[in-house]
Amino acid sequence: MSIYPRIGGRLIRPTTGMIRMGASLFALHGKLGELLPLERVLAAVFFKEPDRVPVTPFFFGGARRFAGISYKDFSLNPEKAAESFLAVTEIVGGDALYSVIDLSVEAADFGQKIIYPDYSTPHPDYSQPLITSPDDYERLETFDPRKSQRMGMVIELSRILSKKAKLTYPVLGFIFGPLGVLVMMRGAQNLFIDCLKYPEKVKTGLEIVTEVLIDYARAQCDVGVDGVALDTLFASQSGISRELWREMEGPYVRRITDEVRRNGALVALHNCGLGPYFDLQIEYMDPVLITFAYLPDDCRDDAELKEKYGRKVALAGYIPTEAICMETPTRIMEIAREQIRALGPGGGFVLCPGCEYPPNQPLINAAAIVRAAEIYGKYPIR
């Protein structure tokens, strides 16, 4: 069930042009009064100044604490996960909902054994990788993500959130990029070496994974998410070279993001690597928004980031994780204020942590992030 009407089984959504026009109207409306979170986010994403800078505390696994459920329940039960995300929004605030569980979701459904710790993020059992040699890539099999356990769970979660959000909150789906999914089944070290030694074998695996991820993107769009975020961690200096990324992931993620757009949803990216390759990712995926943890490899500071990319893509970030763990709420608000001043003018900025809110850390700094947007993020920003 989605808020969008269906004709012939297909969701009828506003076109990007219509959303863009809406963004201008929302910006106008924002000068007169308070906007709804959906209006605020859309105005900002399309480079208009809303009433204030949109914000999200970016809870994934940490959201479970708001509903008092276990990590495993959060990872496997869509109703309980939805309850967690809605509780975060209710208690801490924030302008968006997202169906992000963890990075092991896709690999689990390909058959990778996953460990579900009581108080930490689920992860592959690397003592039993699904892909044990370069010859195993071609043994991966496609399947219908709607009928699989964990991707099916995320699709259902997206459906519940889309229904609950109505026209108040934007809902963002999530997909780990194909290279990331292979890392979960092969281990990063082995995959990186395979990319250099056996690129054709890796590409066979990438083809199979991409086919499933395209279908996964379609399924998330079909239950009504407004956008889908891809995690492209390895398109950064902490991942692989620009040339290798062009060869090993670029063409595959392009197909996934094309599918998202074809289904009427917006494309977003998450990349929390050091020195992310913004230009390359924009070239391949043309996202409307990038959430990031570090400055791109071709920018020295916030001013250059805003100058170079501020009108090409909306920027979402980037309160450092270590600051959230270590600093006081007052200091977090100072950091947020500096970022708002640098990146907020003219719209195109969403305040959030650079990566997932640390799941087991005190929650007070989440409140500080949201409060900073409310206090310092009011437009016009001075």
Place this chain on the structure above:
Amino acid sequence: MAAKKDLLVSIETAVKEGSEDQAASLCEQALNQGFSPQEIMREGLSKGMHEVGEQYERHELFLPEMLLAAEAMHAGIAACKPFLKSEDEPPERETVVIGVVEGDVHEIGKNMVSVMLEAEGYDVVDLGYDVPAQEFMEKVKAAGAEVLALSTMMTTTLPNMRHTVESANALEPRPLVIVGGAPLSDVVAEDIGASGYEDNAAKVHTLLRNLLD
């Protein structure tokens, strides 16, 4: 003499290019020509890995290329090791016990640090990932390690890192504890009681030299 030197340069190049087979066969060739294993490791293999580390620092190459270089270096070391005599071992090598703390399975960064320290002449005892504090302490004591190097990539395992650092700081003699990983910074490192922090595998050697000297 020039031809002999060329052989060491070729070994260095084989490491830089990540050519495992080439590195091993050139090392064998060098041993046959009378080079000492130490000379090959120091002037060929380590030199190549050191250069790779510098290129990594300058973002001229990345993790995959560095991993391949490490494979080549290890293939060369494996070729040299049977010819090492105990009296050839340099006496001043420091021992580093390294591992990823309990609950965390991300070991690529730790592996890179391990390789770079090996290339710089340290004895490295690598305990792998998901290592309980107790195991670290036992190895530090057994190896008489001067340094304990810890890694974690997750905020959820930071408490385990803190616990491991505290346990190490209570040992007698007390090892130098250095830490690295995504959720860390100088501030976090200091807060959990570590002596040093570095976010770049290629620079850990410099950090250690500054702390040890």
